[in-house]
Amino acid sequence: MFEEPSHFILTVEGLTVSFDGFKAVDGLNLYIAPNECRVIIGPNGAGKTTVLDLICGRTKATGGSVRFRDMELLKMREDQIVHAGVGRKFQTPSVYEDLTVFENLEISYPKGHGVFGALAFRRDAAVRDRIRDIAEQIFLDDSLEKKAGLLSHGQKQWLEIGMLLIQDPQLLMLDEPVAGMSVAERRKTAELLNRIIQDRSVIVIEHDMSFVEDIATRVTVLHQGKLLSEGSLAHVKADPRVAEVYLGH
Amino acid sequence: MRLSFSASDPGLRRQIIGLALLAALLLVALPLGLDAFRLNLFGKYLCFAFVAIGLVLCWGMGGILSLGQGVFFGLGGYAMAMYLKLEASTPEATKIQSTPGIPDFMDWNQLKALPLWWEPFHSLPFTLIAIIALPVAFAFIIGTAMFRRRVGGVYFAIITQAIAAIATILIIGQQGYTGGVNGITDLRTLHGWDIRPDSARVTLYFVCAGLLLLAAVLALFVQRSKLGRILIAMRDQEDRVRFSGYDVAAFKTFVFCLGAVFASVGGAMFTLQVGFMSPTIVGIVPSIEMVIFCAVGGRLSVIGAVYGALLVNLARTSFSESFPELWLFGLGALFIAVVMAFPSGLAGVWVERIEPLLARLLRRKTTTPADPNAPEAPEPAPLTRDAAGRRPGAATLNALSTNPLPATPMTDAAARAAL
Ligand SMILES: Nc1ncnc2c1ncn2[C@@H]1O[C@H](COP(=O)(O)OP(=O)(O)OP(=O)(O)O)[C@@H](O)[C@H]1O
Numbered sequence: 001m002f003e004e005p006s007h008f009i010l011t012v013e014g015l016t017v018s019f020d021g022f023k024a025v026d027g028l029n030l031y032i033a034p035n036e037c038r039v040i041i042g043p044n045g046a047g048k049t050t051v052l053d054l055i056c057g058r059t060k061a062t063g064g065s066v067r068f069r070d071m072e073l074l075k076m077r078e079d080q081i082v083h084a085g086v087g088r089k090f091q092t093p094s095v096y097e098d099l100t101v102f103e104n105l106e107i108s109y110p111k112g113h114g115v116f117g118a119l120a121f122r123r124d125a126a127v128r129d130r131i132r133d134i135a136e137q138i139f140l141d142d143s144l145e146k147k148a149g150l151l152s153h154g155q156k157q158w159l160e161i162g163m164l165l166i167q168d169p170q171l172l173m174l175d176e177p178v179a180g181m182s183v184a185e186r187r188k189t190a191e192l193l194n195r196i197i198q199d200r201s202v203i204v205i206e207h208d209m210s211f212v213e214d215i216a217t218r219v220t221v222l223h224q225g226k227l228l229s230e231g232s233l234a235h236v237k238a239d240p241r242v243a244e245v246y247l248g249h
Numbered sequence: 250m251r252l253s254f255s256a257s258d259p260g261l262r263r264q265i266i267g268l269a270l271l272a273a274l275l276l277v278a279l280p281l282g283l284d285a286f287r288l289n290l291f292g293k294y295l296c297f298a299f300v301a302i303g304l305v306l307c308w309g310m311g312g313i314l315s316l317g318q319g320v321f322f323g324l325g326g327y328a329m330a331m332y333l334k335l336e337a338s339t340p341e342a343t344k345i346q347s348t349p350g351i352p353d354f355m356d357w358n359q360l361k362a363l364p365l366w367w368e369p370f371h372s373l374p375f376t377l378i379a380i381i382a383l384p385v386a387f388a389f390i391i392g393t394a395m396f397r398r399r400v401g402g403v404y405f406a407i408i409t410q411a412i413a414a415i416a417t418i419l420i421i422g423q424q425g426y427t428g429g430v431n432g433i434t435d436l437r438t439l440h441g442w443d444i445r446p447d448s449a450r451v452t453l454y455f456v457c458a459g460l461l462l463l464a465a466v467l468a469l470f471v472q473r474s475k476l477g478r479i480l481i482a483m484r485d486q487e488d489r490v491r492f493s494g495y496d497v498a499a500f501k502t503f504v505f506c507l508g509a510v511f512a513s514v515g516g517a518m519f520t521l522q523v524g525f526m527s528p529t530i531v532g533i534v535p536s537i538e539m540v541i542f543c544a545v546g547g548r549l550s551v552i553g554a555v556y557g558a559l560l561v562n563l564a565r566t567s568f569s570e571s572f573p574e575l576w577l578f579g580l581g582a583l584f585i586a587v588v589m590a591f592p593s594g595l596a597g598v599w600v601e602r603i604e605p606l607l608a609r610l611l612r613r614k615t616t617t618p619a620d621p622n623a624p625e626a627p628e629p630a631p632l633t634r635d636a637a638g639r640r641p642g643a644a645t646l647n648a649l650s651t652n653p654l655p656a657t658p659m660t661d662a663a664a665r666a667a668l
């Protein structure tokens with residue numbers, strides 16, 4: 001990477017975290033360009049989820065820097081990072097099971113996020129229209145009044161993606177969005193992702209290679225917390241070190 | 250809120266009917282059916298309903314189990330008691346003391362002057378502000394310290410319980426400043442108005458009932474707002490809420506402060522109606538009892554919490570008159586029974602069993618759509634009958650108490666329920 005760092009929307013340098021001496025992420029550099037869709041792959045326990053945790057502030061880094069536009073994320077609180085424009089989907093679908101699909105989306109609507117703002121929040125036409133619009137995109141427009149707990153696994157994944165979309169983040173981070181989905185659901189999700197990655201940067205963690213092929217601009221391979229290989233999917237597939245790691249696993 | 254909205258929202262309709270029935274019970278049925286003595290007793294029960302409403306927001310919705318609400322009840326109660334005590338301790342009324350003009354218990358403890366921090370409680374406006382501001386400040390400090398450090402669940406419950414224990418020890422230990430284990434007694438007038446005669450007690454009952462209805466309306470407003478839904482979301486998926494851009498600690502602190510204010514107002518009304526305040530209402534056992542009122546009523550239902558507080562207290566009065574030593578066992582058994590058999594309490598029974606039954610009966614009897622006055626409240630009737638002395642509540646509790654359980658599982662179960 002020899003381009004000017006300011007060209008990137010996200011610049012991760014020397015990122016390190018150690019859990020009681022075990023370095024789950026070790027001196028990682030990562031540069032994400034605007035409108036890029038980066039896929040991170042790697043064997044189980046490689047530290048992929050931890051990288052996302054560090055970027056969004058869920059885990060505190062031991063060292064390094066994470067710059068998003070012109071902000072240092074490592075110094076910010078989780079909710080401030082969200083408001084700066086970073087959205088995060090978890091590996092296991094996290095939706096509010098006791099609330100309806102509508103209410104799930106409404107909570108993520110980027111208004112009334114303070115205590116008193118939430119008290120005064122009104123469900124006006126703009127809110128309703130936006131929620132309906134998002135629900136259509138995530139194939140849930142018929143289930144708005146359904147409790148989220150009653151959705152199928154795949155629908156929960158979509159709902160969580162919808163909850164991020166409604167925030168309109170500039171950087172979207174998705175942890176295994178198609179895990180546990182049927183083939184048909186996978187196809188629909190790929191189509192959904194291809195649509196929503198158009199005007200933002202996306203980091204996706206995924207194991208499914210055909211899915212990666214569908215969406216990736218570039219691929220980063222992580223192994224034992226370190227960057228193993230980076231480039232186009234064809235490039236990393238041809239890298240003998242990558243083959244070794246995956247075969248050895 | 251527009252009215253057109255209400256027609257399409259069964260939840261709101263149910264809440265309005267529930268509020269109206271509660272208001273009818275508290276403001277009409279009870280005052281008509283009870284003598285001044287019994288009415289005053291119910292006024293005392295209502296004070297605990299304030300706490301239960303606060304716990305619905307904190308615990309039922311937000312998942313924050315506080316086992317120290319007695320502390321906030323005590324803050325309001327003691328603030329009010331200090332004001333009343335100072336008013337009762339005029340130099341003329343206390344001229345036989347070695348230092349006239351200070352509260353009697355201070356004189357007994359050889360204090361020579363009023364402590365500085367008692368001085369502002371000469372003023373009624375200051376006292377009224379303190380009843381709101383003290384619990385807010387205290388809850389804010391505890392809340393910020395705990396929630397920013399991500400202390401939650403059982404740990405939070407245990408810490409609040411420890412705070413309740415510390416508060417009791419402090420009050421009892423600092424006898425000269427607090428009245429010690431006897432509390433602050435012999436209270437007489439509020440701004441010159443004698444609070445002891447029956448007529449005053451009836452007035453105070455109405456003030457208490459009015460404030461309680463106000464608190465219920467406020468709590469329902471919070472419950473229905475987006476903040477209410479965020480509380481539920483936080484309880485189930487705290488991280489998802491955090492990464493949807495909310496400062497989770499701020500929301501928890503807010504609802505904890507709100508619960509503290511409700512408890513404090515209840516405490517102040519308690520002092521006024523009972524005529525004293527003592528550390529026995531601040532400690533661990535009363536704090537746990539308050540959680541039980543809320544659980545019995547239904548921890549997600551504001552209105553249910555009021556009935557829970559009324560019924561359990563009524564049962565306590567009836568039951569502990571006859572078998573004082575068994576009351577705690579009975580209460581523990583009741584709590585376990587409710588948690589196991591009716592996790593959403595009285596409110597759950599009402600919504601799941603009684604409402605459908607009423608609806609079916611109504612549909613059979615009339616062809617016209619349901620008239621809002623038609624569903625008769627089941628609660629008012631038994632309550633007034635209880636008060637007349639027949640005590641049906643005691644019978645159920647008697648049955649429960651034949652199977653005595655150790656008192657400790659109560660705390661255990663309370664802590665587990667928080668998870
Ligand atoms: N909070 C933590 N404390 C201690 N160790 C942790 C913590 N979080 C992650 N780890 C460890 O760090 C390593 C990387 O975990 P991570 O979840 O990032 O892997 P991953 O690449 O996402 O794997 P998978 O493909 O299974 O999701 C694992 O060995 C894990 O046990």
Ligand SMILES: [Mg+2]
Pocket residue numbers: 048049050091175
């Ligand atoms: Mg992972």
